[in-house]
Amino acid sequence: xxxxxxxxxxxxxxxxxxxxxxxxxxxxxxxxxxxxxxxxxxxxxxxxxxxxxxxxxxxxxxxxxxxxxxxxxxxxxxxxxxxxxxxxxxxxxxxxxxxxxxxxxxxxxxxxxxxxxxxxxxxxxxxxxxxxxxxxxxxxxxxxxxxxxxxxxxxxxxxxxxxxxxxxxxxxxxxxxxxxxxxxxxxxxxxxxxxxxxxxxxxxxxxxxxxxxxxxxxxxxxxxxxxxxxxxxxxxxxxxxxxxxxxxxxxxxxxxxxxxxxxxxxxxxxxxxxxxxxxxxxxxxxxxxxxxxxxxxxxxxxxxxxxxxxxxxxxxxxxxxxxxxxxxxxxxxxxxxxxxxxxxxxxxxxxxxxxxxxxxxxxxxxxxxxxxxxxxxxxxxxxxxxxxxxxxxxxxxxxxxxxxxxxxxxxxxxxxxxxxxxxxxxxxxxxxxxxxxxxxxxxxxxxxxxxxxxxxxxxxxxxxxxxxxxxxxxxxxxxxxxxxxxxxxxxxxxxxxxxxxxxxxxxxxxxxxxxxxxxxxxxxxxxxxxxxxxxxxxxxxxxxxxxxxxxxxxxxxxxxxxxxxxxxxxxxxxxxxxxxxxxxxxxxxxxxxxxxxxxxxxxxxxxxxxxxxxxxxxxxxxxxxxxxxxxxxxxxxxxxxxxxxxxxxxxxxxxxxxxxxxxxxxxxxxxxxxxxxxxxxxxxxxxx
Numbered sequence: 001x002x003x004x005x006x007x008x009x010x011x012x013x014x015x016x017x018x019x020x021x022x023x024x025x026x027x028x029x030x031x032x033x034x035x036x037x038x039x040x041x042x043x044x045x046x047x048x049x050x051x052x053x054x055x056x057x058x059x060x061x062x063x064x065x066x067x068x069x070x071x072x073x074x075x076x077x078x079x080x081x082x083x084x085x086x087x088x089x090x091x092x093x094x095x096x097x098x099x100x101x102x103x104x105x106x107x108x109x110x111x112x113x114x115x116x117x118x119x120x121x122x123x124x125x126x127x128x129x130x131x132x133x134x135x136x137x138x139x140x141x142x143x144x145x146x147x148x149x150x151x152x153x154x155x156x157x158x159x160x161x162x163x164x165x166x167x168x169x170x171x172x173x174x175x176x177x178x179x180x181x182x183x184x185x186x187x188x189x190x191x192x193x194x195x196x197x198x199x200x201x202x203x204x205x206x207x208x209x210x211x212x213x214x215x216x217x218x219x220x221x222x223x224x225x226x227x228x229x230x231x232x233x234x235x236x237x238x239x240x241x242x243x244x245x246x247x248x249x250x251x252x253x254x255x256x257x258x259x260x261x262x263x264x265x266x267x268x269x270x271x272x273x274x275x276x277x278x279x280x281x282x283x284x285x286x287x288x289x290x291x292x293x294x295x296x297x298x299x300x301x302x303x304x305x306x307x308x309x310x311x312x313x314x315x316x317x318x319x320x321x322x323x324x325x326x327x328x329x330x331x332x333x334x335x336x337x338x339x340x341x342x343x344x345x346x347x348x349x350x351x352x353x354x355x356x357x358x359x360x361x362x363x364x365x366x367x368x369x370x371x372x373x374x375x376x377x378x379x380x381x382x383x384x385x386x387x388x389x390x391x392x393x394x395x396x397x398x399x400x401x402x403x404x405x406x407x408x409x410x411x412x413x414x415x416x417x418x419x420x421x422x423x424x425x426x427x428x429x430x431x432x433x434x435x436x437x438x439x440x441x442x443x444x445x446x447x448x449x450x451x452x453x454x455x456x457x458x459x460x461x462x463x464x465x466x467x468x469x470x471x472x473x474x475x476x477x478x479x480x481x482x483x484x485x486x487x488x489x490x491x492x493x494x495x496x497x498x499x500x501x502x503x504x505x506x507x508x509x510x511x512x513x514x515x516x517x518x519x520x521x522x523x524x525x526x527x528x529x530x531x532x533x534x535x536x537x538x539x540x541x542x543x544x545x546x547x548x549x550x551x552x553x554x555x556x557x558x559x560x561x562x563x564x565x566x567x568x569x570x571x572x573x574x575x576x577x578x579x580x581x582x583x584x585x586x587x588x589x590x591x592x593x594x595x596x597x598x599x600x601x602x603x604x605x606x607x608x609x610x611x612x613x614x615x616x617x618x619x620x621x622x623x624x625x626x627x628x629x630x631x632x633x634x635x636x637x638x639x640x641x642x643x644x645x646x647x648x649x650x651x652x653x654x655x656x657x658x659x660x661x662x663x664x665x666x667x668x669x670x671x672x673x674x675x676x677x678x679x680x681x682x683x684x685x686x687x688x
Contacts, residue, residue, distance in 0.1 A: 001628055002380065002537060006022075006024050006026075006110065006114065007024060007049065007050075007107075007108050007110075008020065008024045008045070008046055008049050008050060009021075009024065009050055009052075009100060009107055009556075010022050010107050010108045010109065010110050011104060011107050011108070011110070011334060012023070012109075012111075012114065013109055013110070013453045014022070014040035014112050015430065015525075017445040019105060020116075020241075021097055021100055021101060021107075021134075022099070022110075023056060023096070023097075025058065025158070026117075026584055028633040030426065030546065030561045031059075032058050032059035033059060033070040034059045034060075034068070034071075034075055034076070034665065035220050036073070036079065036085070037538075038056055038090075038147060039086070040099045042055065042057055042251075043055035043057065043317045050106070050107070052103060052106075054096075054099055055086075055087065055209065056096050058325055059072065059592075059674070060072065063205055068090075071314045074275065077087060083529075083654050084169065084659050086574075092246035093347040101129030101294075102397070104411070108241070113527060114687050116535075116536075116537065116538070117186055117621035118181070118428060118429075118432035118433060119433065119434050119535070119536040119537075119569070119633060120429075120431055120432050120433045120434045120531065120536075120587065120589065121179030121180055121431070121432055121566040122420075122536055122537075122569030122570040122584065123180070123430040123536075123567070123568065123584040123586075123587045123595070124179065124180030124181060124182075124432075124589050124591070124596070125180030125181075125182070125187055125431070125588075125593065125596045126444050126566070126567075126585070126586055126596075126601065127187065127191060127596075127599075128177060128180055128182075128187060128190060128191070128348060129178075129180070129566055129567065129568055130177055130249075130565075130566035131169075131172065131190070131194035132169065132172060133565065133566045133627070134175065134194075134198070134249050134250060134290075134566065135168075135194055135197055135250075135342055135543075136169060137627050137628060138198060138201040138202075138205070138249070138251075139162070139169060139197065139201055139249035140628070140659075140660060141167055141201070141271070141448070141628060141631075142165075142200070142201035142202075142205040142208075142220045142394070143162060143211075143660060143661065143662040144252075144271040144272075144660075144662070145204065145205045145208035145209050145269075145271065145631075146158055146204050146205070146208045146662075147661050147662050147671060148208070148212060148648050148649075149209075149211050149212055150193070150505070150663050151207035151663075151669075151671060152212060152215070152642075153211055153212070153215065155208070157663040158661065159664075159665040159667070161200050161204065162204065162662075163665065164197075164200070164202070165196070165197035165200040165201060165264070166197075167425070168193035168196055168197040169193070169197055169351055169415075171190070171193060172190040172193060172194065173297055173451075174350075176214075177190050177411040179431075179432070179450060179481065180431055180589070180596065181358070181431040181432055181451045181592065181595070182592070183592050183593055184595070184596075186592045187593065187596065188435060190580060195297060198249055198250030199250075200480060201250045202243065202247050202250045202251065202252060202253070203685070205250075205252060205631070206252045206253055208582075209250065209252070209267075209269055209631055209633045210257065210635065212267070212269070212622075212633075212636040212642075213257075213267040214287075214341075214635060214636075214638070215640045215641050215642050216267050216340065216342060216635075216637055216640045216642045216643070216644065217342070217638075217639055217640035217642065217643060217644050218267070218342050218344075218636070218637050218640065218644065219637050219638060219639050219640075220306060220342070220348075220644050221304055221438060221637075221641075222263070228413060228636065236369055241306040242254050242255045242256055242283065242285050242321055242324060242326060243255045243277075243322075245283070246320050248676060252631060252633070254283045254326075254634075255285075255634070256284070256285040256287070256488070256634055257633070257635050257636060260349050261435075262287065262346060263345070263571060263637060264284050264287070264344070264345040264346070264634060265343075265344055265634070265635050265636060265637050266282055266342070266344075266345065266632055266634055267333055267341070267342050267343075267344065267635055268280060268333055268340060268341050268342075268343065268632055268633075269335075269337070269338055269339075269340045269442050269629050269630065269631040269633060269655075270335040270337070270338070270339060270340070270627070270630050270631075271338060271628075271631075271648070271661070272337075272338065272624055272628050273337055273338065273419065273621070273624075273651060273654065273656060273657065274337050274621050274624065275334065275335065275336055275337050276333075276334070276335045277332070277333075277334045277480060277631060278332070278478065278480070278481055278630070279330050279331065279332050279333075279358075279456045279457060279478040279480075279481065280317065280330065280331060280332070280333045280391075280481055280630055280632060281327070281328060281329070281445070281632070282303075282329055282330075282331070282345060282561045282632045283314065283326050283327070283328045283329075283332050283632075284301065284327055284329070284345055284580055285324050285325065285326050285626070286325040286326075287326060292435070295558070296325045296327070297318045297325060297327065298389070299327070299347045299348075300312065300347065300352075301313045301329055301345055301346065301347060302345070302346050302348040302352055303317070303329075303331040303343055303344070303345050303346075304344045305333060305334075305341060305343045306341050306342045306343060306644040306645045307644075307645065308424045308433060309357055310346070310352060310356055311331065311346070311347070311352065312329060312348070312352050312455075313329040313331045313355075313456075314329060314331070314452070314454065314455055314456045314457060315327060315328075315329050315544065316328045316329060316330055316457065321498045323617075324443075329345070330456045330457050330478075331456060331457060332345075332358070332480065332631070335630060336645070336646070336647050337647065337650070337651075337660055338647055338648055338649045338650065338651065338653070339645070339646055339647035339648060340645065340646060340648070341644070341645040342604055342644040344637075349513065352489075352580075354455065355455045355456075356455065357454040358383060358384065358453045358454060358456055358479025358480060359383040359454045359455070359456060359458035359477045360382055360383075360453060360454045360455075360458050361379075361380070361381060361382075361450050361453045361458055361460075361672070362378055362379065362380035362381060362382055362389065363377055363378060363379045363380070363450060363452075364377045364378070377392075377613075378392075378461070379392050379448060379460060380398075380399075381451075381459065381460060381475060381476070381477045382456070382458070383477045383478065383479060383480070383481065384402065384403065384476065384480065384662065385402070385403055385404060385480070385481070385482045386401065386402065386403060386477060386481075386482065386484060386609065387399070387400075387401040387403055387477060388400055388477065388484055389412075390433040390448070390460055390475060390566045390573075391415055392445075392448060393445065394415070394442060394445050394542045395416050395418070395443075395448060395463075395464060395473065396413075396414045396417040396418045396419075397410050397415060397418055397475075398410075398412050398418040398656065399412055399415070400416075400484065400607070400609065401607040402440055402558070402611065405558065405611045406551065406607075407549045407551060407556060407557065407558050407611070408512055408547065408549070409512055409513070409558060409560055409609050410510065410511060410547055411431065411511070411512050414512070414578050415510065416508065416509045416510045417442035417508055417509075417510070418442075418473065418486070418507065418509065419442060419443050419464060419466070419469070419471060419473070419505055419506075419507065420440060420441075420442060420505065420506050420508035420582070421439075421440070421441055421442070421443055421466045421503070421504070421505045421506065422437040422438065422439055422440040422441070422503045422504055422505075423437060423438060423439050423500065423502065423503050423504070424436065424437045424501050424502035424504065424587075425437070425438065425501050426497075426498045426499065426500070426501045426502075427501075427502075429591060430496065430502050430589045430590060430591050430593065431589040431591055431592065431593070431596075434536055434587075435501075435502070437504070438501075441466075443464035443466035443471060443505075444464060444465050444466065445462060445464055445466060446461070446463045446464060446465055447463040447558075447683045448460060448462045448463075449461050449462070449505055451474065452476070454672055455479070456478060456479045457476060457477070457478050458476070458477050459472070459474055459475060459476040459477075460474070460475045460476075461474045462474075462475070466501065466505065467493075467494055468493040468494065469490060469491060469492045469493050469494055469505075470490065470491045470588050471489070471490045471505075472488070472489045472490075473486060473488050473490060474488075474679065475485040477482075477569045481609055482609065483563070483606040483607065483608045483622075483626075484606060484607045484608075485604070485605075486507075486604070486605045486606065486607065487603075487604050487605045488585070488601070488602070488603040488604070488605075489600070489601070489602055490505075490586070490600065490601040490602075490603070491599075491600055491601075492586055492597055492598060492599065492600075492601055493598055494586075494588045494597070494598075495588055495594075495595060495598065496587075496588040496589055496590040496592070496594075497590050498590070498630035499595070502587055502589055502590070503587075503588045504584065504585075504586060504587040504588065505585050505586050506582050506583060506584045507562075507581075507583040507605060508580055508581075508582050509560065509562070509580065509582075509607065510579075510580045511545065511547075511560060511578075511579050511580070512549050512557065513545060513546070513547030513549060513560070513579045514547050514548050514550070514555075514577055514579065515547045515548050515550065516528075516532070516542055516545050516546065516547030516574060516579035517530070517532075517545070517546055517547065517570065517572075517605050518531075518532075518537070518545050518572040518581070519536060519543070519544040519571065519616075519619075520538065520539030520540070520542075520544075520570050521539055521540040521542050521543070521548070521619070521620070521623060522538070522539070522540065522548075523540070523542055524659075524676050525616075525678065526544075526619070526620075526678070527614050529572070531571075531572065532572045532573065532574040532579070533573060533574075534572070534573035534582070535571060536569045536570070536571050536584065537567070537569075537570055537571065538566060538568055539569075539570040540548070540568065540600065540623070540625050541562070541563065541564065541565075541624065541626065542561055542562065542563050542619050542620075542622060542626075542651075543559075543561075543562045543581070543583070544559060544560075544561050544562075544610075544614060544619050545559055545560045545562070545579065545581045546558075546559035546610075546613075546614065547559065547579060556611070557611070557612050557613065558609070558610065558611050558612075559609070559610045559611075559614060560605060560607055560608070560609055560610070560613065561607070561608040561609075561619055561620060562579060562581055562583060562605060562608075562611055563605060563606040563607075563608065563623055563626040564583060564603075564604070564606075564626075565603070565604040565605070565626065565627055566603060566604075567583050567584065567585065567603070567605075569583065569584035570582070570583055570584075571583075571584070581628060583605065586601060586602075587601055604626075606626060608622060608659070614678070615655075616678045616679070616680075617655040617657070617678050619680060620657050620678050621657075624657070631645075649661070649671075649687070649688070650686075650688040651673070651675070651686070651687050652685070652686040652687075653683055653684075653685075654688075655676075655677075655678070655679050656675050656676070656677060656683065656685065657675065657676040657678055658673065658674075658675060659674040659675065659676050660672070660673070660674035661674075663675055673687065
């Protein structure tokens with residue numbers, strides 16, 4: 001517990017009253033030097049405070065204590081001969097805590113959160129933060145896929161490969177790597193370990209899910225079409241087209257798996273707790289047919305879910321990768337908890353009726369200026385649940401309305417800039433510590449364009465510049481989705497120094513919430529934080545800001561759930577009743593690494609308005625859903641011993657969090673489930 005204000009030794013009580021013995025290394029022997037004066041100072045202070053007749057003294061080569069040097073051992077021998085001096089014993093942490101345990105009732109009890117030791121470490125060297133979050137999540141995904149493949153198909157579980165990948169990720173959780181307080185070489189080495197692990201997880205998950213898809217019946221929508229009778233140069237088979245496409249950061253390959261014919265068969269996998277109803281993205285590649293009449297990129301596509309009728313898809317992107325044309329599309333899907341569903345994507349002549357718009361643009365297209373490329377009108381996006389107005393001049397959020405309650409969570413009176421740039425004044429140990437900032441400002445909006453107009457996804461892309469850096473921010477709403485997705489791509493060129501200070505950029509969402517409190521996810525739980533002056537506090541996949549909103553007649557409880565895919569530094573600042581929720585994105589520290597952040601960054605967050613009291617299980621589910629996407633696996637049309645839709649495992653009640661599904665490393669034919677109960681009450685668990 002690195003905090004000067006805590007006792008040198010105490011008993012820490014958790015919320016469940018469990019107890020841990022704590023030695024406060026900051027006050028009781030942190031980086032000690034083996035010399036009489038320091039030994040006397042440390043043990044004298046310890047005895048004065050605790051009255052105990054034994055004391056720890058941590059010393060040696062290395063960070064926070066290590067092996068003794070020859071000089072240390074010679075001094076120890078000499079001091080042993082002195083007639084007057086405390087008795088010294090070369091001992092161990094185990095022996096010290098065993099003795100401390102014998103007198104634990106004499107120690108004070110602390111019942112609160114302890115350690116905000118170095119708040120800069122929640123953000124410093126952001127590539128390491130992203131590698132940690134992505135690494136943990138992709139390994140979880142790969143373990144589940146491999147476990148189900150082994151259980152259903154009796155495939156060999158790749159325990160050794162998974163263990164090696166976990167060791168790489170956990171190595172980087174060393175206390176000066178993950179916090180971003182390491183030198184350049186440590187960061188590059190750690191990121192190399194991450195890349196190795198992601199190659200492993202991508203292969204394991206892809207192979208496992210493809211194997212499962214191969215035994216799921218995908219022939220419910222007809223027999224496989226035969227290959228067209230064309231000469232080889234006209235046969236543009238899509239099989240294996242896109243190999244490696246989409247595998248960044250351990251994701252699955254989007255390569256074609258449909259063999260031949262007009263239809264593309266997919267199986268959608270959701271290997272986590274809770275049903276999902278959302279818009280899915282899939283990529284199809286030019287297939288085995290003659291496109292002489294209608295080029296591939298001009299085709300229309302429909303999707304038919306298992307048990308459903310065909311419906312048109314929304315085209316999101318058309319492109320080419322290594323000589324193969326592709327189309328990325330979107331469509332809605334419903335998938336059972338820990339389950340899967342089959343669907344068929346087919347080329348259509350466009351005769352299907354366009355679906356009712358589930359997300360749409362607010363900007364007008366009827367302005368009568370024939371040659372005007374930029375109509376000076378309202379811009380924004382909307383679905384059945386949310387209305388988002390974007391300020392055309394600044395690119396920030398002018399208004400966010402929860403249509404279910406009619407409440408404005410962001411209002412035109414205090415719009416959200418979304419991005420906030422500033423410079424911390426120069427200070428030592430800036431990777432570890434955050435100092436006061438100056439020159440706070442919003443980046444300059446340089447452009448805005450509509451990049452999706454439904455029926456399933458509506459999006460606006462806004463470009464910004466700040467100092468020497470550029471940002472592209474995409475605001476996106478999806479049919480039936482209560483989240484405003486904010487996707488950021490940045491080219492960051494800011495460099496900190498002892499003369500400049502520490503340039504940074506953070507998410508800044510000014511809200512209408514009053515009496516607001518911030519609750520952050522922590523490992524296996526959550527914690528409400530009382531800080532509201534902009535102090536940086538740690539959080540994992542979500543932060544929940546809850547307060548009250550005044551409407552025309554009354555004051556109503558409401559909130560915003562902020563989801564993220566790679567960040568840890570949260571903050572709440574309340575000034576004159578305006579509560580601003582912040583998430584630190586990039587900090588250009590310069591000690592010990594002078595250039596940790598220059599390069600390209602990809603950051604994804606989402607804002608999810610909530611009403612009334614939100615339960616912690618709901619927040620946990622939303623955070624996991626944002627970090628564990630539905631997996632879309634291309635396959636062939638075939639019969640199978642598993643039905644076209646189903647569940648691989650059932651775990652009740654739904655409020656439980658499924659933290660891991662794996663196989664024993666011993667090779668025993670069994671599943672290991674790691675469950676967490678976030679409700680605070682006892683639950684009866686059923687597993688089928």
